Amino acid sequence: MVDGTLPGERTQPLRSRDPRALGVYELVGRLGEGGMGTVYLARAANGVLVAVKMVRADLAHDDEFRRRFRSEVNRARQVPPFCTAEVLDADPDHESPYLVVEYVDGPTLAEVVEQRGPLTKANLHGVAIGVATALTAIHGAGVIHRDLKPRNVLLAPGSPKVIDFGIARAMEATSANTRTDQMVGTVSYMAPERFSSDPDTPVTPAADIFAWGSVVAYAGTGNTPFHADSPPATAARILTQPPRLDGLSGPLRDLVAHALEKDPANRPSSRELLDLLISGNERPAATAAAFADQPALRAAATEAQAVTGVSGPPTAGTMTVPTLDIPAGMVGYDENSIVTVPISAPPGETPPGPPPPEPARRWALPAAVAFLILAVVAGAVMLALSLRHPGGDQATPTVTESAQPAPSAPATAPDITDGLTRESLWKATALPNGKAHCEFDNGLVATREDSDPFKCKGPQDEIPPDLRAEVNVRLLTPDSCATIWFRNVAYHGYQLRVCERNIYLGEHGSGAAIPVLRTMPLGDNPIAVGAEHTRIGLVISGDKVQVSRDGIVVGDAALTVKELQAGRLLLGVHSERDAPRNARYEVAFTDLKIWYL
Structure with a gap:
């Protein structure tokens, strides 16, 4: 602030009812x-x-919101500042809870497109690279944005900055804001799976990838890719x-177009997006032009690429398609508005009940849309609900004779x-630079x-979080390690x-170093x-994991990272701790079975 003026075109003077301070922060403008x-x-x-x-104010008095807000802020503070506005501070327990982030003096992408x-x-x-860089940082910290849109992208000097990541979740399913049958979002940038009527359908990073595609399309054309005259019609276009x-x-x-695939399994991950934007064939000239006047963007993208590992999008299956009951009064709203969308059954129909009981809860997988009927007068979008579960062979528990056998596998079929041996739940994978890949050749x-x-x-x-898993592994080259990620x-x-x-248990974060929590030697039987x-x-049960090899217990270890609870189970490759940097490491997996405990 110079001579009493406020920086930035977007800053307005405080109003008479605005507070003059929050905690230790002096408020100087809106x-x-x-x-x-x-x-x-x-x-x-x-x-x-x-x-x-x-x-x-209505959220400030909701205890559930405060709990969620505190949790999401803690996650958001782990996001590295690669094309993101850094989270600096927060006070969820203040009379008026607040969040403090880096101030970015620049217009929003929406303002620039609207005006120019x-x-x-x-x-x-450059914007495509910047937003993909931000998503790589955000997803790498275990956060999902949930409300990526042009108004949450600031065009700051040096590089674009993405704001408001991870906070939308705190607003969902709180008594002061939405009921459990509602969701919060910005219709034009919501992925098809976001409209699901199944409360168990998870929001995954793939939803942010869909939003990335919509944001880039808007920035390049001036229109969202599913533009229609009303939110219900926009939702219908997104789905069909x-x-x-x-x-x-x-x-x-x-x-x-790849990012806007209906099936989240077909979309790239944020890291794959970034690699393709920077290193993909036919892009050197575009990348050079984007980096020419933005060295900060180049530095942020390079640092984000240094994050190891690539997590893929959801596996193909059957997408749970929603029934949307959008209030008639909403018709005519700007399709870019944030709306609360209640989920209900079509008029005259009974909401579908739960599926028949099964021996254990199976893994529901998203897939394609069944059908859509847009009721213009009522402003409702009505769709069929389709669910399927992955099938598979029955378990054959391993039986071995030993003085210290592992617990026998559950008698029920695996979940x-x-x-x-072929693409099913696991898919062929490859890095754009060719340095890593997964393929099927008598195994994964x-x-x-x-x-x-x-x-x-x-x-x-x-x-x-609690489960039993078994998988066959082979080490195909020296110093290779078959690797299993869980939670x-x-x-x-x-x-x-x-x-x-040795078998090592470690904590894998976003950095290159993976601290070893426990080493389990294989002794005379490597x-x-x-x-x-x-x-x-x-x-895996509670705060402990027990590891076995061919039915014999190798060791157990405490699971000490409290924030690591439920999560994904993944397979891949790593090297021995002191292995050469530039060498080929290769492993194979077959016959994976998982039981929920």
Whole structure:
């Protein structure tokens, strides 16, 4: 602030009813209002300008919201500042809860497009890279944005900045804001699975990838790819129609179309997006032009690419398609507005009941839309609900004779089974640079051309924290380690590394280092490279994991990272701890079975 003026075109003077301070932050202007509350420009005690988001009054008195808000802020603070507005502070227990983030002095992408029209090709490619960089950082910290849109992308000097990541979840399913049969979102940028009427359908990073495609399409054409005259009609187009991408061309158009796939399993991950934008064929000129005047963007993208591992989108299956009952009064709203969408059954129909009882809860997988009927007069979108569960072979428990046998496998059929001899729940995967891939050759073969870890593309769905898992592993090259991640969310989870002489349990975060929590030596019975498979078993219960090899307990370890609870189970490759950096590491998996405990 200079001579009493406020920085930035978006800053307005405080109003008479606005507070003059929140905690230790002096409020000096208004930056805007949103679904969560009011955003103020403020000065910290050290004089630095920050943005303070004060929660609106009806949410402030909701204990459930405060609990969720506290949890989501803690997650958001782990997001590295790669094209993101850094979360600096928060006070969920203040009379008016608030969040403090880095102040970014720049217009929103929406304001720029509204005032000047679609971006030039170089600027568009820069925005595409910047938002993909931000999503790589956000997803790498185990956070999902949930409300990515042009108004949450600030065009700051140096690089775009994504704001408001991860906070939308705190607003969902709270008594002061929405009922449990409602959701919060911005219709034009919501992925098809976001409209699901199944409360158990998870929101995954793939939903943010869909939003990325919509944001880039808007920035390049001036229109959202599923534009219609009302939110119900927009939702109908998202669920049933291909995107309209007139105005985009070349490889970027193809990548946007890939991100806008109806089935989340077919969308790339944020890291794959970033790699394709920067290193993909036919893009060197566009990337060079985008980086020419934005060295900060180049640095942020390079740092984000340094995050190891690639987590794939959800596995193909059957997408639970919703019934949307959008109030008639909503028709005519701007399709970009944040709306609360109640989920209900079509008029005159009884909501579908739960599926018949099964021996155990199976893994529901999203897939294609069944049908859609748009009732214009009532403003309702009515769809069929389709669910299927992955089938599979019955379990054959391992029986061995030993003084210290592992607990026998449950007598019921496994909740998840995959022979891993062809694409099913697990998919072929490859990094664009060719340094790592997973393919099927008498098993799921994971290969890495350096010593970094690499995850094969497996199911995105979170599974219960307590489970028993068994899988056959083979070590195909020296110093290779067959690797199992569990309770994994994005880039954070437990990593079990099965190597020739040792089995290691570690905590895999977004950095290259993976702290070892427990080493389990294999003693005089190492796993021979190239030998027939060995059966690795895990029993994960509460704060403990027990590991077995061919039915014999190898050891157990405490699970000490409290925030790692439910998550994904993934397979992949890593190297022995002191292995050469530039070498080929290769392992194979077959016959995976998982039982929920």
